[in-house]
Amino acid sequence: MYDVVGHERAGALLRAALAAGRVHHAYLFTGPPRVGKTTLASAFVRALNCANPAGPCRLGLGEGTPCRPCRLIARGIHPDVRAIELPEERSKISYKEIEQLQAEVALRPLEARYKCYLILEAERLSDTAANQLLKTLEEPPPGVVLLLTAQDAEALLPTIVSRCQEIRLAPLPAAAIAAHLQQRYALEPHAAQHLARLARGRIGWAVEAAAQPEALQRRDQALAQLRQALQGGRLERLQLARALADQWTAHAQVVRETLRLWSEWVRDALRVQLGLEQRVVHADQLDALAEVARRLEPPHLRAALATLQRAVEDLELNANPRLALDVALLALPTGWRTPPAPGSESPARRA
Ligand SMILES: [Zn+2]
Known part of the structure; x- marks a missing residue:
């Protein structure tokens, strides 16, 4: 359905709304990370504007030539379709970005049937941005469709959720x-x-x-380093900090990505501690995450997350990379709990 793998029911619902001319002014696509929320939302945006009545055009290899709207939307350059997507180094979608969206929403479309605005990861709207967005959701101009994505509707203002049609996507x-x-x-x-x-x-x-099998390997390597650092002492941590600092000069981007990956992974471990396995980003890592969740107390994990985020910020602010990385790695929590070896005496009896 819609050139999207799975999600047949959601696809059928959207297709039926379009066929009946009953398109909502706002949709909220919810589901775990990487399940296909943005892919389905983008396919629907193409369906809304496709020149082909049986659209949207398929975009895969050997599928023929897509129509102009489908082509422009797929390339992210359609003048009436815009996506608000947060760059990784920022944590919130700002009021200014929503204010700018509103100014655009009020204008007539240049060529589209439906002006479409995708707001990806809507849970990352700042409070003021969310309240501002509410104004557009309350009185949307005709021919405008807002498409929000979020892992969980509960992370959004209830007033936003109630003005959207929710499309829930389950793991395939x-x-x-x-x-x-x-x-x-x-x-x-x-x-x-x-x-x-x-x-x-x-x-x-x-x-x-x-x-990209190599990307997966690089990720696994970086995560293994973090696990070693969490278990290791001062020496291992300083060695890792030095290795990263040496990389910084030629490959700053790789170091940034490593730190972001580590933060994301520690956040996943916190989700496991809270019993939110369904919302974990690195779902293939559940066993390793469960181990970290067992070995470190929640306050230690939260401290690790804060430390890594601070390191990302320090590096962005042009701090001395060697110093920033030394400080960050040494500040990682040291509360790793080693389970007693089989047959060893329990601490209570030894005392
Ligand atoms: Zn098309």
């Missing part, structure tokens, strides 16, 4: 993911099934891992 069955990887990426059945299992229902993750 592993068999559907494996079939797609075999068809589209020509993976061997065994490799496709392996990745599909690791993906835990997140098709986007599986596709990325299939397309």
